[in-house]
Amino acid sequence: MQEKTTRDKQAQGNPTKTAQQAIFFTSKLNAEIEEFHVEHVPLSLGKVIQQARQAKEWTQNELGAHVNEKVKVIKEYESAKAIPNTNILAKMERALGVKLRGKDIGQPLAAPVPKKK
Template sequence: MPAKIMKDRQAASTRTFLCVRTYSFNTVSTNVKAVNQARRSGAAVETTTKYGAATNKQQGTSMNTAKLDRETEELKHERIKVDVGRLIQQGRQAKNWTQKDLATYINEKPQVIQEYEQGKAVPNQNVLGKIERAIGLRLRGKEKGLPMAPRGKK
């Protein structure tokens, strides 16, 4: 492989660059078959990788890393209280419904009812409202556990 040395003169400084030609022909192929054939024939094959190519990483952080390390507060979602889970279970059993029956009635998955009854669910006001109307018991506010008043006609 022939090497060529070039000099660039600017003002009083001299810079030297080394340029190496790796191909006697100017063909670039990314085809796997062509690259393997070139390797078998003994031709020089150049492989290059780009740093950070094809990634969707954001550069830097919004907060200082040391400040993040000092942060000790644990942020967790508030879970449904166990007494609300018991009220749901009592109301469901009063109607002789299984968890699946209640879930079907309110158009939710049985797993959702199970999580609410065990106190593992993050409270969703829409779901709580559906369960309240289905079992006929209040699950929110000061009147927890009291029967819901029947809806008046318009």
């Protein structure tokens, strides 16, 4: 007598039940996908970055070199198409000398306080 393989055992299941489950899980997955939304940087932040860069008379290439990022990343931030990354924003803050995170966006970056010994 030949032993049944796992595939044979699975094939014996109720086909209508598995089809109903597949439809249920597919519709549930579609609902989750439709609700998914990725936040991008606001357009106002892109304008602040662009104005600060132009005030230093830098090109997007030069800003990219200062923050060690590709020009494409700088263009995405300035056109408000980038997904916010705090590390990149922090590097741009230091390079441009302007706050790009928090409440005071666009304000000059305060000079660091020297540490007491």
